[in-house]
Amino acid sequence: MNAPAPRSRKRPQMIAAALVVGTAAMLGLSFASAPLYRAFCAATGFGGTPRTDLAGAPSPGERVLTVRFDANVARDLPWRFEPEVAKISLRTGETKTVYYKVANLSDRETSGQAAYNVTPGQAGAFFVKVACFCFEEKRLGPHEAEEWPVVFYLDPALEREEGMRGVREITLSYTFFAIKDSTAAKTSETAIAKPKG
Numbered sequence: 581m582n583a584p585a586p587r588s589r590k591r592p593q594m595i596a597a598a599l600v601v602g603t604a605a606m607l608g609l610s611f612a613s614a615p616l617y618r619a620f621c622a623a624t625g626f627g628g629t630p631r632t633d634l635a636g637a638p639s640p641g642e643r644v645l646t647v648r649f650d651a652n653v654a655r656d657l658p659w660r661f662e663p664e665v666a667k668i669s670l671r672t673g674e675t676k677t678v679y680y681k682v683a684n685l686s687d688r689e690t691s692g693q694a695a696y697n698v699t700p701g702q703a704g705a706f707f708v709k710v711a712c713f714c715f716e717e718k719r720l721g722p723h724e725a726e727e728w729p730v731v732f733y734l735d736p737a738l739e740r741e742e743g744m745r746g747v748r749e750i751t752l753s754y755t756f757f758a759i760k761d762s763t764a765a766k767t768s769e770t771a772i773a774k775p776k777g
Contacts, residue, residue, distance in 0.1 A: 641672030641736030650753035651680060657758040658686040659720065664727070667749075672736040675710065679727045680754070684720035691719045691759040696752065703750045706738035717759055 647670060649663035664679040684690055694714035698704040713728035720726065730752070738744040 639736070640674050641734075641739050643672050643736075643739050644669055645672070645734060645747070646749040647676075647734075648749060648751040649678060649680075650751055652753070652755040653692075654755065654757045657692050657756055658690060659684055659692060659756060661754070661756055670734065672706075672734045672739060675731060675733045677729050677731045679729050680713070681725070681727050682718075682720065682756075683725035684723060687722045689719060689721050691717055692756040693717050693759050694754045694756050696754045699751045699753065700747060702741070702743045703738070703747060706735040706741070706744065707750060707752065708733050708735055714754060718756075 646667055648667040649665065651661045651663055653659050653661050660681075660683045662681050664681060668676060668678065670676050693716075696712075696714050698707045709730065709732045711729060711731040713730070718728070732752075734750070738747075
């Protein structure tokens with residue numbers, strides 16, 4: 581009767597190492613997935629996300645469309661936020677700058693980040709932002725007010741897109757959400773706890 585072959589002692593170690601490496605890779609991908617998805621949406625206009633382009637607009641096209649501007653603020657952010665104009669008309673390929681007015685209505689510094697989209701969804705691939713306040717966290721001091729620009733154009737390629745033939749109006753919509761700042765909270769707690777001398 582033949583004796584069973586001895587099992588390699590290195591095999592369990594190799595399996596454990598593979599599991600550790602696989603777990604680390606999956607964890608890394610989970611952290612990278614949101615920024616990668618945002619970059620993909622910004623580059624392609626997927627899901628109504630406006631494209632971003634630092635190179636500037638191409639030559640003007642033929643069509644003139646109306647662009648409406650929508651502004652919203654989440655309940656937990658004490659800001660007033662509104663576009664300077666409700667809508668504009670522009671030719672494809674024409675670069676425009678529109679300002680949004682924002683004010684902090686509270687007695688403390690607050691932070692917000694804008695989420696945005698374009699409707700109808702198929703227009704997102706042709707709505708190109710050159711500059712926008714939505715690319716970064718924004719801070720406003722107590723009762724501070726500012727005007728923030730959005731520089732954009734409509735890609736003339738939309739004129740060749742079958743799904744855009746019947747579209748006469750596009751809406752750019754922003755919603756600001758509060759950003760919780762643990763550093764500011766700790767600083768204010770320390771200031772409250774510190775006795776006055």
